[in-house]
Amino acid sequence: xxxxxxxxxxxxxxxxxxxxxxxxxxIVRTDGEMMLRATPDVGFLHRGIEKIxxxxxxxxxxxxxxxxxxxxxxxxxxxxxxxxxxxAGIEAPEKAEYLRVIGAELTRIGSHLIAVGALLLxxxxxxxxxxxxxxxxxYNSLMEMLCGARLTHHYVRIGGVAFDAPDGFIExxxxxxxxxxxxxxxxxxxxxxxxxxxxxxxxxxxxITPEKALEFTLVGPNLRGSGIKFDLRKDEPYSIYDxxxxxxxxxxxxxxxxxxxxxxxxxxIEEIKQSCRIVRQAxxxxxxxxxxxxKISKPFKIPxxxxxxxxxCPRGELGFYLISAGGKTPYRLKIRTGSFSAMxxxxxxxxxxxxxxxxxxxGSLDVVAPxxxx
Amino acid sequence: MRxxxxxxxxxxxxxxxxxxxxxxxxxKMPNNDLLILIKKESLLSVMDTLKNDLELKFNVLxxxxxxxxxxxxxxxxxxxxxxxxxxxxxxxxxxxENPEVDxxxxxxxxxxxxxxxxxxxxxxxxxGHSNLKRLLLPSDWEGHPLRKDxxxxxxxxxxxxxxxxNCK
Amino acid sequence: MYSLADxxxxxxxxxxxxxxxxxxxxxxxxxxxxxxxxxxxxxLISGALTLLERKISADIQNRIGPNRVGPFGIFQFIVxxxxxxxxxxxxxxxxxKKLFRLAPYIVFSSTVLAVIVIPFGGPFIVADLNIGLLFxxxxxxxxxxxxMMSGWxxxxxxxxxGGIRSAAxxxxxxxxxxxxxxxxALITGTFSMQEIVKQQGLYPWQWFxxxxxxxxxxxxxxxxxxLAEINRLPFDFPEAESELVSGYxxxxxxxxxxxxxxxxFANIFVSAALAAAVFLGGGNIGIDPYNxxxxxxxxxxxxFFAKALSLCLVTIWVRWTLPRLxxxxxxxxxxxYFIPISVFCLVLTAAWLVAFKGNGVFWRIAx
Numbered sequence: 001x002x003x004x005x006x007x008x009x010x011x012x013x014x015x016x017x018x019x020x021x022x023x024x025x026x027i028v029r030t031d032g033e034m035m036l037r038a039t040p041d042v043g044f045l046h047r048g049i050e051k052i053x054x055x056x057x058x059x060x061x062x063x064x065x066x067x068x069x070x071x072x073x074x075x076x077x078x079x080x081x082x083x084x085x086x087x088a089g090i091e092a093p094e095k096a097e098y099l100r101v102i103g104a105e106l107t108r109i110g111s112h113l114i115a116v117g118a119l120l121l122x123x124x125x126x127x128x129x130x131x132x133x134x135x136x137x138x139y140n141s142l143m144e145m146l147c148g149a150r151l152t153h154h155y156v157r158i159g160g161v162a163f164d165a166p167d168g169f170i171e172x173x174x175x176x177x178x179x180x181x182x183x184x185x186x187x188x189x190x191x192x193x194x195x196x197x198x199x200x201x202x203x204x205x206x207x208i209t210p211e212k213a214l215e216f217t218l219v220g221p222n223l224r225g226s227g228i229k230f231d232l233r234k235d236e237p238y239s240i241y242d243x244x245x246x247x248x249x250x251x252x253x254x255x256x257x258x259x260x261x262x263x264x265x266x267x268x269i270e271e272i273k274q275s276c277r278i279v280r281q282a283x284x285x286x287x288x289x290x291x292x293x294x295k296i297s298k299p300f301k302i303p304x305x306x307x308x309x310x311x312x313c314p315r316g317e318l319g320f321y322l323i324s325a326g327g328k329t330p331y332r333l334k335i336r337t338g339s340f341s342a343m344x345x346x347x348x349x350x351x352x353x354x355x356x357x358x359x360x361x362x363g364s365l366d367v368v369a370p371x372x373x374x
Numbered sequence: 375m376r377x378x379x380x381x382x383x384x385x386x387x388x389x390x391x392x393x394x395x396x397x398x399x400x401x402k403m404p405n406n407d408l409l410i411l412i413k414k415e416s417l418l419s420v421m422d423t424l425k426n427d428l429e430l431k432f433n434v435l436x437x438x439x440x441x442x443x444x445x446x447x448x449x450x451x452x453x454x455x456x457x458x459x460x461x462x463x464x465x466x467x468x469x470x471e472n473p474e475v476d477x478x479x480x481x482x483x484x485x486x487x488x489x490x491x492x493x494x495x496x497x498x499x500x501x502g503h504s505n506l507k508r509l510l511l512p513s514d515w516e517g518h519p520l521r522k523d524x525x526x527x528x529x530x531x532x533x534x535x536x537x538x539x540n541c542k
Numbered sequence: 543m544y545s546l547a548d549x550x551x552x553x554x555x556x557x558x559x560x561x562x563x564x565x566x567x568x569x570x571x572x573x574x575x576x577x578x579x580x581x582x583x584x585x586l587i588s589g590a591l592t593l594l595e596r597k598i599s600a601d602i603q604n605r606i607g608p609n610r611v612g613p614f615g616i617f618q619f620i621v622x623x624x625x626x627x628x629x630x631x632x633x634x635x636x637x638x639k640k641l642f643r644l645a646p647y648i649v650f651s652s653t654v655l656a657v658i659v660i661p662f663g664g665p666f667i668v669a670d671l672n673i674g675l676l677f678x679x680x681x682x683x684x685x686x687x688x689x690m691m692s693g694w695x696x697x698x699x700x701x702x703x704g705g706i707r708s709a710a711x712x713x714x715x716x717x718x719x720x721x722x723x724x725x726x727a728l729i730t731g732t733f734s735m736q737e738i739v740k741q742q743g744l745y746p747w748q749w750f751x752x753x754x755x756x757x758x759x760x761x762x763x764x765x766x767x768x769l770a771e772i773n774r775l776p777f778d779f780p781e782a783e784s785e786l787v788s789g790y791x792x793x794x795x796x797x798x799x800x801x802x803x804x805x806x807f808a809n810i811f812v813s814a815a816l817a818a819a820v821f822l823g824g825g826n827i828g829i830d831p832y833n834x835x836x837x838x839x840x841x842x843x844x845x846f847f848a849k850a851l852s853l854c855l856v857t858i859w860v861r862w863t864l865p866r867l868x869x870x871x872x873x874x875x876x877x878x879y880f881i882p883i884s885v886f887c888l889v890l891t892a893a894w895l896v897a898f899k900g901n902g903v904f905w906r907i908a909x
Contacts, residue, residue: 011699043510050495051520086405124775124866130603191863197776198865217435217484235459307404308437308452308463319437321450334439344487355703356779356868373510 008036011355015044021118021362022369026346030355038350038358040343045373053333058084058300059158061330066152068335069371072111072314074103074143077156079311082238083320084158087307088296095290096160097240101282102173103146103155105275109180110139111314112268112275119265119363120192123201128192135184138176145169158300160293170283177276185273193269202265203256206349206361210259216348217341220316221271222365225251225264232312244281246274261364268366299328315339315366339371382408385460392427396420407461414449414466414475421481424453424462431457438488440496442521447473447498451485468498477503495520546576546668576668580657588807589619591854595807598855599862626803629796634697637793641695645688646794646801652684653805653812660815661735663825663846664839665832674735675727678816679720682771685805686712692802696793707779707869714876715770715777721884722760722767725891726750726820729757735819740831742823747903749823754894754903756887761821763884765853768813770872772806775861779869814853815846822849 014025023044029036049068053061065080066073078100085092092100117132140150145166147155155162192198208218213226223230231248233241249270251263304326310319316338325331342365349361385408386400396419399411412420424432432453441448451464468475477500479486489500490509497518500506508515514531517524528536551572558564593608593615600607608615633642659674661667671677686709693705729750730738742749751761770777794802818824825831825846829838867875 009699011703043508043512046510048519120865124778125864126599127603127862130605134604192865195864197867197871200871201865201868214434215483217482230456305404306409306463308407308461309405310436317436319452321437321439321452323441332439332441334437336437336439340487341484344484354868354870 013038013358021367024362024367024369024372026358028350028355028358035350035353035355035358037347039347042343042369042372045369047374049374050333050335053330055329057328058302058330061333062157063152063154066154067370068318068337068374069111069313069315069339069368070152071114071368072107073151073153074107074155075111075311075313076318077153078104078239079309079313079318079320081156081158082311083307083309083322084302086309087305087322087324088158088300088302090159090294090296092160093291093294095164095287096292098282098286099146099161099165099292100156100239101241101244102165102279102286103143103153103161105278105282106139106142106173106176107153108275108314109177109272109279110136110143112272113139115314115366116265116268119360119366120198122359122363123198125192125195125198128188131184131188131191135180138172138179142169142173142176145172157293159296160291162293164292170286173279174283177279181273181276185269189269193266199255199262201356201360202260202262202364204260205256205353205357206261206364207257208259208345208349212345212348213259216345218316218338218345219341220313220338221267222264222316222338222342224249225267225364226259227251227263232310232317236310238309238311241278243285244278246277246281249274261360264364264366301326301328310336313338315368315371316341335374337371337374339365339367342367343372381460382406385458385462388429389462392423392430393420403463407463409463409465411465411467414468417449417464417466418476418478418481420464421451421478424464425481429457431455432462435482435485435488436461438485438492440492440498440520442496443467444470444522446470447496449475449492449498451478473498474501475499476501477506479503494518497521546666547572549665550575573669577658580668581654584654584657584808584811585804587811588804589623591807591810591858592619592622592803594854595858595861598858602859602862623800626797626800631798632793632795634793636697638695638697641691642793643798645692645695646798646805647688648691649685649688650801650805652681652688653808655681655684656812657808659735660812661739661819661825661846662815663739663831663842663844664834666839666843667736670734670736672732672734675723675733675738675820677733678812679716679723682719682809682812683712683716685809692794698793701793708773711773711777711779711869711872712771714873715767715880718763718767718876718880718884719771721881721888722764723816723820725757725760725884725888728888728891728895729753736831739819739824739826742826744823744826744828746823749821751821752903754891754898756891756894757821760884760887760891761817763880763887764821765817765856767876767880768817769857769860770876772809772813774810774857776864776867777872778861778866779872810854810857811850814857815850817853818846818849822853824849 009030011028011030012025013028015023025041025044026038027041028038049064052064056064062077062080065076068076113132113136117129121129143153144150146169147153147163208222208226210226210228213223213228218226227250229248229250232238234248249267251258251267253260253263254266255262302324304324306321306323308319308321310317318338319336321334321336322330323332346361346365350358353361382402389397389400389410396412396416397410398413401409401411403409424430432455434454434456435451436454437452439450441450446467446469448465448467452461453464454461466475475498477489479489479502486504487509489503490506492498493500493506494508494510495518507513511519516527526535528534551568554568554572596618597607597615608618611617611621633639656678658668659671659677689708689712690705693702696702726738727733730741732738746752750757752758815824825842827842827845831839831842
């Protein structure tokens with residue numbers, strides 16, 4: 001053990017803590033207000049999903065993928081379905097692909113609303129969080145219309161999707177994204193995003209340079225907040241994302257240094273706008289009628305082989321490494337999530353900052369416990 | 375699809391030049407990916423070349439995992455190069471008794487937690503790792519759950535883990 | 543000036559006849575009755591403010607606040623008080639029991655002591671001390687002792703951090719509070735609260751806030767610093783919910799927590815009332831407070847409450863709109879900005895008074 005100076009104090013943040021996003025625990029060594037090191041202790045939400053995958057047939061495993069990241073379950077479903085389909089050589093029909101994209105982008109909006117809201121809640125601004133939740137209520141009812149569940153969707157199936165869009169879904173989705181992009185985001189930004197207290201709390205805090213981001217394998221909005229314009233939907237297009245026109249927001253030191261917490265926060269706000277654009281385009285392009293799901297063999301077996309497919313989840317890239325031995329169940333399934341890498345950098349960033357900043361850093365990196373522990 | 379296949383061929387040639395002595399086998403994976411099989415002793419040199427060579431520049435480690443093939447173990451690394459916009463998968467086998475391999479933390483700092491998780495769940499030791507302790511499971515857990523011959527324990531610290539018979 | 547205690551004393555002597563024997567009894571009773579009334583009023587106001595805060599915050603956040611207990615949830619705070627009374631009284635085993643028990647009382651008594659010199663309009667003031675303003679400033683700093691006691695005695699690192707933070711914050715922000723209140727004392731030449739109220743008038747240009755530009759600035763400095771004094775957002779660092787669970791009152795449960803809670807909301811009212819009395823002419827509607835009919839006296843009290851309540855509403859509104867300041871921002875705000883500005887206000891007010899012979903900006907209309 002290291003020798004302690006007399007002024008050091010060891011604090012325990014969590015696992016039950018109103019600030020941390022899920023069940024996380026930090027062991028913080030502080031010297032008064034300044035932190036010396038914050039060591040994360042994870043594993044409280046470890047459910048052994050990878051071991052369960054070795055026991056489940058491919059289709060039956062789909063509900064487990066909901067719970068890898070319950071705030072953006074449709075995206076996780078999509079990643080798993082794409083992995084299995086590519087290894088098995090199946091393609092989903094046209095309408096199913098459009099429904100998948102609409103669902104995925106709506107889920108991205110819902111997840112970013114919570115991410116941004118949780119960060120603001122940790123910083124003391126309760127009202128914007130409640131406003132974001134109000135918007136998410138519309139998203140929840142949209143999802144309920146589409147697949148019957150508000151949180152863990154289980155909507156994507158191997159070979160397509162489960163249900164067709166019901167009557168009224170398209171109109172409601174369109175009015176939702178219009179309201180978000182043209183009314184809600186402007187009001188939200190005026191209320192809190194340009195508030196000088198928030199800027200003081202977030203700018204120049206938790207600065208991650210691009211080199212450091214790559215070194216610690218950060219992905220998703222965290223990587224883009226450091227200025228690297230890398231988005232899997234544009235750089236390694238999957239599904240039908242190459243048919244849509246959207247931009248990749250990236251951090252540029254808007255109010256501070258490039259790669260600080262404010263940049264990551266702003267990237268998420270901008271991504272909501274871009275997702276609204278994609279949903280609108282997808283709704284316009286979607287065919288009226290079409291198949292929802294290709295038929296797959298019963299029992300469903302995949303030829304032996306290995307594959308690594310990564311898709312863009314709201315919290316980063318979700319990668320599935322699937323090793324199949326030709327049977328009904330996977331031989332090995334590895335799930336690589338974005339929050340896992342984001343946790344590793346928190347320990348590095350925590351040296352020499354105040355305890356209050358630790359909360360801002362965790363919130364801006366948007367870590368959720370189920371993604372880390374699986 | 376076709377032009378990507380061509381690029382994979384070019385990548386195989388390029389890798390063949392740089393890492394000729396180390397590659398045991400090179401396979402095309404589905405999804406336009408490339409799998410190279412290497413000996414576990416050459417892991418560090420292969421990673422170093424892949425990351426630092428100016429033409430290859432595979433500087434992003436996307437993923438790392440371990441696999442239990444009942445008679446052997448394997449470690450797999452997925453790398454990505456911004457320069458070539460290609461992915462490569464590096465795989466190395468090792469024996470089943472006391473599996474041990476070099477840690478590549480000195481090359482890719484971000485693999486720290488990935489290797490800890492592989493050690494935790496599969497029991498593969500990484501030489502040279504700065505902090506090889508259990509990550510997801512409690513520190514006093516016995517056994518490595520992801521192994522194929524893992525037997526679920528009956529109890530842990532006084533908590534009974536076996537399902538009772540009359541709960542259906 | 544006559545205070546409520548004096549009035550009661552006079553009434554009692556008139557009714558029962560002056561006598562040397564009964565005089566100490568009259569004195570005690572004449573001071574005791576207003577104090578008990580004050581305790582009741584403070585608790586009632588504090589409870590009403592909790593309800594107001596919940597309803598206003600609900601409105602800002604697009605929801606409905608409490609609406610089950612009574613029409614518009616009016617009796618919610620009574621029910622909450624009863625709930626707190628019925629809770630189990632948990633004292634951590636390793637806590638310092640004497641200090642743990644004592645701390646809530648100190649915090650509460652410092653708040654109630656401050657209410658003694660608040661002019662509620664008309665003749666309604668418990669004790670019109672001739673050092674009234676100074677008394678309030680001094681007595682409000684007693685809470686520091688209470689917070690540090692609770693943080694230390696809880697034997698909990700988080701509570702200790704919260705207690706220390708809050709002590710640092712309150713001690714720092716007392717200086718701008720005192721300095722801004724002193725600008726008004728310069729103008730009136732007295733610390734007595736009734737006198738300060740009497741020297742203002744009915745119309746806004748007769749209030750001290752519009753007396754000269756420096757008191758205008760001093761009002762805002764006072765208001766923001768008082769938010770820091772009572773640990774409200776954006777200065778609620780010591781009890782930052784997401785960071786420290788609940789700061790110095792983490793380990794408190796039941797009615798002990800209730801004391802802290804009531805003290806916090808009563809403090810909101812005290813700060814607002816002080817600002818209303820000193821800067822906004824609280825309770826003064828241009829007629830003599832002592833020799834007017836009862837109806838006018840009640841009207842003066844109503845005017846005062848309206849002004850104090852509107853400032854309370856602003857406090858609540860600010861709390862639900864802004865995020866929290868970090869502690870080093872807070873300290874630099876106080877020491878690098880507020881204290882120099884309030885010192886300048888004080889000095890420049892003095893210069894103004896000398897230059898304009900004690901007259902305000904609107905002295906022609908003020909009459």
